[in-house]
Amino acid sequence: MSKPLLIVGGTVIDPAAKREGRFDIxxxxxxxxxxxxxxxxxxxxxxxxxxxxxxxxGFVDLHVHFREPGREDKETIxxxxxxxxxxxxxxxxxxxxxxxxxxxxxxxxxxxHEGGRVGLVDVLPIGALTRGERGEELTDFGELFEAGCIAxxxxxxxxxxxxxxxxxxxxxxxxxxxxxxxxxxxxxxAGGVMHEGLVSTTLGLKGIPSESEAVIVARDLSLAELxxxxxxxxxxxxxxxxxxxxxxxxxxxxVTCEVTPHHLxxxxxxxxxxxxxxxxNPPLRSEQDRQALLAGVADGTIxxxxxxxxxxxxxxxxxxxxxxxxxxxxxxxxxxxxxRALVEPKTLSWSRLIETLSTNPARIAGLDxxxxxxxxxxxxxxxxxxxxWTVEPSRFASKGKHSPxxxxxxxxxxxxxxxxxxxxxxxxxxx
Amino acid sequence: MADAAVLAGPSTQTLQWTKKDLLGLRELxxxxxxxxxxxxxxxxxxxxxxxxxxxxxxGRTVVNLFFEPSTRTRISFELAAKxxxxxxxxxxxxxxxxxxxxxxxxxxxxxxxxxxDVVIIRHAASGVPHxxxxxxxxxxxxxxDGAHEHPTQALLDLLTIQQKKGRLDGLRVSIIGDIAHSRVxxxxxxxxxxxxxxxxxxxxxxxxxxxxEQLGVRATYDVKEAIREADVLMLLRIQHERQEAAxxxxxxEYRLRYGxxxxxxxxxxxxxxxxxxxxxxxxxxxxxxxxxxxxxxxxDQVTNGLAxxxxxxxxxxxxxxxxxxxxx
Numbered sequence: 001m002s003k004p005l006l007i008v009g010g011t012v013i014d015p016a017a018k019r020e021g022r023f024d025i026x027x028x029x030x031x032x033x034x035x036x037x038x039x040x041x042x043x044x045x046x047x048x049x050x051x052x053x054x055x056x057x058g059f060v061d062l063h064v065h066f067r068e069p070g071r072e073d074k075e076t077i078x079x080x081x082x083x084x085x086x087x088x089x090x091x092x093x094x095x096x097x098x099x100x101x102x103x104x105x106x107x108x109x110x111x112x113h114e115g116g117r118v119g120l121v122d123v124l125p126i127g128a129l130t131r132g133e134r135g136e137e138l139t140d141f142g143e144l145f146e147a148g149c150i151a152x153x154x155x156x157x158x159x160x161x162x163x164x165x166x167x168x169x170x171x172x173x174x175x176x177x178x179x180x181x182x183x184x185x186x187x188x189x190a191g192g193v194m195h196e197g198l199v200s201t202t203l204g205l206k207g208i209p210s211e212s213e214a215v216i217v218a219r220d221l222s223l224a225e226l227x228x229x230x231x232x233x234x235x236x237x238x239x240x241x242x243x244x245x246x247x248x249x250x251x252x253x254x255v256t257c258e259v260t261p262h263h264l265x266x267x268x269x270x271x272x273x274x275x276x277x278x279x280x281n282p283p284l285r286s287e288q289d290r291q292a293l294l295a296g297v298a299d300g301t302i303x304x305x306x307x308x309x310x311x312x313x314x315x316x317x318x319x320x321x322x323x324x325x326x327x328x329x330x331x332x333x334x335x336x337x338x339x340r341a342l343v344e345p346k347t348l349s350w351s352r353l354i355e356t357l358s359t360n361p362a363r364i365a366g367l368d369x370x371x372x373x374x375x376x377x378x379x380x381x382x383x384x385x386x387x388x389w390t391v392e393p394s395r396f397a398s399k400g401k402h403s404p405x406x407x408x409x410x411x412x413x414x415x416x417x418x419x420x421x422x423x424x425x426x427x428x429x430x431x
Numbered sequence: 432m433a434d435a436a437v438l439a440g441p442s443t444q445t446l447q448w449t450k451k452d453l454l455g456l457r458e459l460x461x462x463x464x465x466x467x468x469x470x471x472x473x474x475x476x477x478x479x480x481x482x483x484x485x486x487x488x489x490g491r492t493v494v495n496l497f498f499e500p501s502t503r504t505r506i507s508f509e510l511a512a513k514x515x516x517x518x519x520x521x522x523x524x525x526x527x528x529x530x531x532x533x534x535x536x537x538x539x540x541x542x543x544x545x546x547x548d549v550v551i552i553r554h555a556a557s558g559v560p561h562x563x564x565x566x567x568x569x570x571x572x573x574x575x576d577g578a579h580e581h582p583t584q585a586l587l588d589l590l591t592i593q594q595k596k597g598r599l600d601g602l603r604v605s606i607i608g609d610i611a612h613s614r615v616x617x618x619x620x621x622x623x624x625x626x627x628x629x630x631x632x633x634x635x636x637x638x639x640x641x642x643x644e645q646l647g648v649r650a651t652y653d654v655k656e657a658i659r660e661a662d663v664l665m666l667l668r669i670q671h672e673r674q675e676a677a678x679x680x681x682x683x684e685y686r687l688r689y690g691x692x693x694x695x696x697x698x699x700x701x702x703x704x705x706x707x708x709x710x711x712x713x714x715x716x717x718x719x720x721x722x723x724x725x726x727x728x729x730x731d732q733v734t735n736g737l738a739x740x741x742x743x744x745x746x747x748x749x750x751x752x753x754x755x756x757x758x759x
Binding site: 196207318 | 457534536556557558559562576578579612614642643645
């Protein structure tokens, strides 16, 4: 076990414990030992100077693509973990759409083992919902959860078959874990490469209507209501989905959902000039949709922010818009983009932002999410709220050197990440 | 020497051409479009000479890089380059190494290593010319990208209208057909609007793209209305694939509701111009009696296409200060 730490002089923001203010934190044996306005330094304690910094529970990302096994040229669990630490995350949930697909216990164990070998963030796999993500037969849920999956999803490929979705929601009740749906009606989105709207019309690109997402969200909410199962909707992109979920939550449907930083900060306009770095699925939508997403985060309809970190090689992204793959990096820019999109316009307080980046996703992932209280794992992110930096994708730790935020100045940076009492890394020059 | 005087032309000297590439009409100003049309006007004469060749681009290398089957556009560009004395090579998708898995950027960088001056690109994906223009120092001319733009087609349409009507400003032009998938429609919308024409687009709801009116055009599903008020009717090709994608129930249904035949034409203005970018689907979007009838300027469009492409090649490849030369 590492040396006991004393984190001194920081401003603690801990929504779970409803704590916000000047506190020192004592960390022993990987766990929080004490949180008090002032803790006296003593021999054998390693002091971490947090003056001027925010000290928050470590971020949890419910949605990343680490591409391993299969596409190690795009990302590996190791490079993805480094990117995660730089972004302030202490736990990440890789999606199972690798090659081969993570659809059986052995594959889950391998991902967890590799995550442990790298040892920078907790790697909590999401297992496939159907064998090979083919949408035909369900995977062995029990085996997957026992091997350590925190949820099941065919992310990247929506589960189109309504009966199968019904059975999945029903059967997953045995494990009290969510089915994560990438909501997209493949017949409505077929061939589409961006949001269907004025920009797609101008550029002559095939559009994906918002309804391609909304019809599946509506169906899944109905099925969750029917079965009492837990559906978690991945990366919401449009106003209609937000409204459907808002109403369903009022009715007591068991639904949680996430939104990405890029959907909160960007619109279809980012695609202008055929910018493939802004080609993501679901696509960046209209300003009206973006406003609805912001409102959804503000009123709690949207539970958490997840990056959908989806790195690709340069040569793949540097193609014509139709051929370039969907997906953007997200781990290293998430915090700054969220502060810019949510905190600076006063849509969200810092405390509510931390709730959406740490507390809520931790709970959805089945971590306790109780925050920084004695006895709990010491997973902490230290943020300098007044340290602007310019996004240069070539300097990312991720193998994906592309971002729709290239050239943006972001207002704050992650200074240190402490995972189970151990300092994992600090600012972009570290790790 | 008389030729030189004609060729010095009325307005080529009013604007100094500065653009390396021609990617679309959306990015061009009205002045730039007029400059191309004026240059084309003066080049038209070259093709009427017994020796149809000037040395304007002697020593320049032009590549026709076509990833979609095309006869008329490719040949029009090829002839344009030859009449300007450029060396031109044709590369079509089937013979290219893209079929062997090379990326499009690799292909173009290989061509650039051979020191080409101009690349003319046709591709089924929108934005490919823009991708190339960002990565190569050669001039890029868009010969049609996906459903985005086909600038030289619109320029030759503008030139044809100007010749036949004497002006563009104040005219009403109706574009009828598959607007959603048409690069010709988009380039014409930009070009016509910039030069002061009013544009109506017409077709069934499934072929009118969302928010098209925000570009400044009027959209209608009523073909009679689109015909009635137009000084110019531009018909677009209806492709068989559209039927497969359930965008029109059948080509027969399209012909019955939107096809231009003699009967429908009776509702048009007396001096209406009928245009079509080709190739025509006779018996679908227009009847033979209309295509070959007195109002049709379809073959004038083809002739003007050559002049427009000579002008575009000359402007992007030539030094902008050079006078258009007479024959040798």
